[in-house]
Amino acid sequence: MTHQIVMNPIDGCTAAAHIAYYFSDTAIIYPITPSSPMAEYIDAWAAAKRLNAFDQVVSVEEMNHEQGAAGAMHGAIAAGALASTYTASQGLLLMIPNLYKMAGEHLPAVLHVAARTIATHSLSIHGDHSDIMAVRQTGVAIVVSPDVQEAMDFAIAAHIAAIKAEHPVIHAFDGFRTSHTIKKVEMINYETIKPFVPFEEIKAFRLKGLNPEHPKAMGSCQGPPVWLQAAEADNSHYNKIEGHFIEAFKDVEKITGRKYEIFEYYGAQDATDIVVLMGSGCITVQETIDYLNAQGQKTGAVLVRLFRPFSINYFISKIPQSVKRICVLDRCKENTATAEPLRQDVVCALIESGRLSKIEKIIGGRYGQSSKDFIPADVVAIFENLKQDKSMDHFVCSINDDVTFKSLARKDELTLVPEGTVQCMFFGQGSDGTVGANKNAIKIIADNTQLFAQGYFDYDSFKAGGLTTSHLRFGPKKIGAEYYVYDSDFTACSQQSYWNKYHTMLVSSCRKGSILLLNTSCKTVEDFNKCMPKNMRAMIAAKNLKLMVMDASDISDKAGLPGRINSAMQTAFFMLSGVLPQDKAIEIWKKTIVKTFKKKGESVVNKNLAQVDATLAAGAVFEVKYPATWGDAPEGEEVKLYTDRTVVGPRNAFLNQEEE
Known part of the structure; x- marks a missing residue:
């Protein structure tokens, strides 16, 4: 679609909030770092009488805690209002009971999450994926954007897919590294988006809302005779979510000219060594792959955009047949587990698809927890480790682990910023x-x-x-x-x-x-x-x-x-x-x-x-x-x-x- 391109310097929170406002009837807010600016922008725009897709001012309600925000959002959307909220870390954890309910009841809520470390041995206000991984079992869809421009673009996909799939969506991006980074990006005009707003599906959704004029039961109690049958019958609903995101990304391409897929491959088409990851680390990996491949190496990466549901077929289709070694990078640590979450998904996908037998090795590591800086030298160390006869598994990047000796040593630092920067x-x-x-x-x-x-x-x-x-x-x-x-x-x-x-x-x-x-x-x-x-x-x-x-x-x-x-x-x-x-x-x-x-x-x-x-x-x-x-x-x-x-x-x- 042709439209005038306007470039503005904004951060990730502004980018996501700009789209969330347009698609929302009501925004239920409670501030928590680093998601707070989204709620502040939504509140300010409502006060300034900005109009949404329905030519109305968004109704903003601030609750007294995140659990209240989740409950209010659940109630609003059950009544037929398109609702959104903005949260992170422990705030997201307080919403888990409502996430289960909204997923089970097929309610198109959208949560924009500036992903942040969950407090364990200490509190941290900085970013990683531990909060996102802590809700992956709730049944909500999870889409992850890697930088500021994608935070805006993926927000469009999240709202459109939520409405068409009749399913709650978490749109996540890295706390601080994306949420607070200011970049010069293309602003998407509301009038450009309007032709792609699914008004017919929204009308059907509103008619299904709880209403005393035509009452219906929701969230009833079921027992052994029927509960399992109902749960399994829901498979057909979940199987369609992936397709709705594929179509939503096509809509984004028509709006912006930028093409996105639920999984994307970057690198040499005859790569022997690849990494799999999601979030802002993808940008650093892509830059380093360009550097390594220019030296004659054969490296690549599968970039995860839609984390839940995890499409096995789509993921496998993105792995070149030449690949021999895979390293999966998680931005979280899951103590007591056999491996971190993304690695578990990748291994299961390889097993179910029959590709595992063709892969010489698959290892995993952790990076970027609590916003630990992830630099090109780390990526070089990861690929060098992957090529070793005895690669270190369950490693950690960016630190010197002199206790359990699971860290990868950085080599020479690289400056990979574009010439003239x-x-x-x-x-x-x-x-x-x-x-x-x-x-x-x-x-x-x-x-x-x-x-x-x-x-x-x-x-x-x-x-x-x-x-x-x-x-x-x-x-x-x-x-x-x-x-x-x-x-x-x-x-x-x-x-x-x-x-x-x-x-x-x-x-x-x-x-x-x-x-x-x-x-x-x-x-x-x-x-x-x-x-x-x-x-x-x-x-x-x-x-x-x-x-x-x-x-x-x-x-x-x-x-x-x-x-x-x-x-x-x-x-x-x-x-x-x-x-x-x-x-x-x-x-x-x-x-x-x-x-x-x-x-x-x-x-x-x-x-x-x-x-x-x-x-x-x-x-x-x-x-x-x-x-x-x-x-x-x-x-x-x-x-x-x-x-x-x-x-x-x-x-x-x-x-x-x-x-x-």
Whole structure:
């Protein structure tokens, strides 16, 4: 279908919520990280009187817990209203009783889930598939999208398939890695979707709803004489769900021009070694397969889109006949089980299809739990392990397991971002405004250039005071790279206190010859010799970094916003990065500040604008020319450039540092 293409920088939650609003009569909400933005957007759009597919404003009801949200959704949809909800982790677990009921009663509810770690030995707000796997037995359909664009596209398929199949659907995407990553994607106009809304099926669904005008029984009690017969008779209903998703993906292709299948194969058609996985890890695997196959290897991947129901025939059809070895990757750990869930499905599919006898080996491993970074070096290690005569099974990626010795060692790191991509990192402190300013920056770049853009923001569960890192990329080609920035062209650090605790990760994240911007009161080499750790100075010199300095804290204090240094630091970024002409960048940045802070009053707006002007003043941002002697190792030590990523993420960087 021809339509005007509009590209906007949005995150995965916005993408899914944009579609969910259009297909819903009512949204039942209760916030839980990282799904909360979806509920917030739905509520805001309803307040703004946005219309859905039925030219009505969506009715939004906030409950007092997730179990209440599930019950209210169950009741609403039983009465003939198209209902949706948004949840994750323990919130999804509280919905399990209603999921069983809605599946058994053939009710087309849609749950958009920002998949998150289930609390076990500790709580984690970060992402993996443990919550999705914990509800796979409920009978609901589960479709998993790998990035922001697919979160929007798959949401369309989820709602259409739910209505046509008369069955509840969970549309899942990785918490934080997809839900909170900002990417420049194609926005799908509601008018473009409207011809594909199944209005006839919706009318039939509404007529079946519970209504005192034509009462009927639902959820009655059955005993041994009939219960089993009814359960088995339902097989025909479940057998049709796969077909409805295939057709729904065809509708998405007609709307967007993008083709999707319930399983997709990527890689060499004569591959001997393949992996099977789902979610955002697919993007990293695809990039690495391109790299390996360019070197003459024969690798591939089966990408799982529709996890439940698991279509054996469709899955098997995607495995090339040349495949000898298979590795199944799960983003969860299922203690006490013989294997993780996706691997169990794959093995069963191979057995039932008769393909298992043609496969030399099938192994499994775990990756990305609690948002542990999954990088191309991990994928290389997985394929190398798969080719060994004695491959490690039940392995784990991205850590050094020195207890049970089940980890795969990473080899050389790979930079697989497209040529011309600029990468930036910002080390900030929770509540100093760094994350918010960088979200604005990536949107400014995306909206005002032809560049593709990506922004990922890593922070802990503290409300304020914790370490935050912002990972920004922009370039002329589409950006995958679903992992941290490790070779930054521009790095900024807003806190001088981080020099001691995080300096190894901070400097090692910088590409050689790149810019390092520090917020500090230090102005001279002598000041830095007193305040900066010797090893940090040596690393800066070893990487030949361009050391830029500003006192953003002093600027924010004088502007009347102590601690809120984001406007000053972001101004310096636009001055130094060159991504936009400086005059244009500053003009747009000032407009963004007005838009962002106007609800807090004119005084706050003016104080932030004062920070911009103070940063632009001569001498506010300057280069420190350090001596060659900085490159000399501290007495009795070597200059160590941190390359071991087994403890990934700046929050944990201090665990890998040598004591000063």
